[in-house]
Amino acid sequence: MKYFDESLNCQLWHIKRYAVDLFCTYSLDLFRNGKELHANIESLLRGTPMEELLISEPITGHWRSLARIVTELRDVRVLESHVTHPELGYCGIVDCIAHYK
Numbered sequence: 001m002k003y004f005d006e007s008l009n010c011q012l013w014h015i016k017r018y019a020v021d022l023f024c025t026y027s028l029d030l031f032r033n034g035k036e037l038h039a040n041i042e043s044l045l046r047g048t049p050m051e052e053l054l055i056s057e058p059i060t061g062h063w064r065s066l067a068r069i070v071t072e073l074r075d076v077r078v079l080e081s082h083v084t085h086p087e088l089g090y091c092g093i094v095d096c097i098a099h100y101k
Contacts, residue, residue, distance in 0.1 A: 033058050
């Protein structure tokens with residue numbers, strides 16, 4: 001029985017290790033894809049022609065769903081700007097402030 005417990009513990013350790021590695025890879029890919037998507041949107045809103053943007057395969061679906069909306073934004077006031085609220089104590093990054101349609 002002791003051998004079985006040790007074997008099971010070893011297998012569980014490998015599974016956990018594999019799951020952590022997969023999660024780290026997934027999280028990193030998610031971050032990279034989001035960063036690329038935001039960079040392309042920002043470039044487009046700053047005047048880069050759509051045909052000059054480099055849209056990789058992992059973000060193609062997101063890009064297709066957003067491209068029509070992004071091209072209808074006008075009078076862009078703010079892009080990727082840091083904001084804080086001294087009284088409420090929050091901070092973050094505003095992606096975009098613009099007129100839509």
